[in-house]
Amino acid sequence: MAQDKKEIFKQLSCLWEDNTIDVLETNNYKYVILSDLHFGDGGPADDFRHNVETLKRMLSHYLENDFRIILLGDIEELWQFDLDMIKKQYDEKIYSLLRKFETDRVIRVFGNHDREWESPHDPVMSNPEITKGAPEALKMSDKNNDPFILLVHGHQGNIESDKNSWSSKFFVRLYKVVEPCLKRLNIGTHPPAIKSQVTKDYEQIMYAWAKKNQVILICGHSHRAIFASTSYARRLENEIEILRKENRDHQDDPKLVSENKKKIKELNKDLREERKKNRDIDPADPGSKPLPCYFNTGCGLFTTGITCLEIENDEIRLVKWHKGKKVRPFYEIYESGELSEFLRQTNCT
Numbered sequence: 001m002a003q004d005k006k007e008i009f010k011q012l013s014c015l016w017e018d019n020t021i022d023v024l025e026t027n028n029y030k031y032v033i034l035s036d037l038h039f040g041d042g043g044p045a046d047d048f049r050h051n052v053e054t055l056k057r058m059l060s061h062y063l064e065n066d067f068r069i070i071l072l073g074d075i076e077e078l079w080q081f082d083l084d085m086i087k088k089q090y091d092e093k094i095y096s097l098l099r100k101f102e103t104d105r106v107i108r109v110f111g112n113h114d115r116e117w118e119s120p121h122d123p124v125m126s127n128p129e130i131t132k133g134a135p136e137a138l139k140m141s142d143k144n145n146d147p148f149i150l151l152v153h154g155h156q157g158n159i160e161s162d163k164n165s166w167s168s169k170f171f172v173r174l175y176k177v178v179e180p181c182l183k184r185l186n187i188g189t190h191p192p193a194i195k196s197q198v199t200k201d202y203e204q205i206m207y208a209w210a211k212k213n214q215v216i217l218i219c220g221h222s223h224r225a226i227f228a229s230t231s232y233a234r235r236l237e238n239e240i241e242i243l244r245k246e247n248r249d250h251q252d253d254p255k256l257v258s259e260n261k262k263k264i265k266e267l268n269k270d271l272r273e274e275r276k277k278n279r280d281i282d283p284a285d286p287g288s289k290p291l292p293c294y295f296n297t298g299c300g301l302f303t304t305g306i307t308c309l310e311i312e313n314d315e316i317r318l319v320k321w322h323k324g325k326k327v328r329p330f331y332e333i334y335e336s337g338e339l340s341e342f343l344r345q346t347n348c349t
Helices: 005-017 049-064 083-098 159-163 165-184 191-196 201-213 232-249 254-276 339-347
Strands: 023-025 030-034 068-071 106-108 137-141 147-152 216-219 225-227 294-297 305-312 315-322 331-338
Touching (some): 005 147, 005 201, 049 083, 049 305, 049 315, 147 339, 201 216, 201 294, 225 232, 225 331, 232 254, 232 331, 331 339
Parallel strands (some): 023 137, 030 068, 068 106, 147 216, 216 294
Antiparallel strands (some): 030 305, 137 147, 305 315
């Protein structure tokens, strides 16, 4: 799918320079950032339905631990389904949990698949009569109240998702009819690649804008989890190489070598899955170490669970909530780091 770099830069810059956009404080607050859940009607074409229990577990945890939730777009799949169908399926399962948060603890940003949230009656609101229009972006400030993070869904400037979204919505609705049959034939079984249709240059463009403007940019949209401008696939590759080196250095320890081989086998399985689903992309400059200025939440459509980002004071974390009661722990921190240090590195260009 086509990316208009000039238009992306223009739109992101306009949002970053817009002084009317809400600025959230990071100091003394805790946030979890979720995107791309794509709630449907619970039927065969609803790609989120297998992660309902995972999300319920997540929301209960964040409710109990005083987090604020940022819904960073494409929470509902409104290209394929009507809102009434979605509410009927998820009101008791999910929306009722979200309504337990105070009103100011659930914050929306609209995406391309749910841009109707610019002015709806929002089912996540505890008072159903409240109309809460969602903005296109948010900012976050540091302890000195200076904005240094821009949060957007990430569809800005994408020709199919932004400029021609009406036609894309038509074809996605058409696809819903044949999707269950295709899944039975093992064709198009990974919804993120089908529904987002984000090409490989997407991350490079978003990263380039963040680097140029010396801003930390947090997005969704691509369904690829990115931490500090590095993909999960790259993390897997690094872990595999570390284990292989450990085996080379400790060939006289058969127990350690055997355990590491088992770990390598599992990591390679995950890595093949990332490559198969076109998520092995780093938004970096070719041949250089990337600056830690670009982050992506991933999505809620993984067959093994849901990824999200957490921000607590100066710390940012990429987190995976695993699906299934037998998986322990349910919650795993993949990466973490200090926002102030990432910003310092980003500004040293």
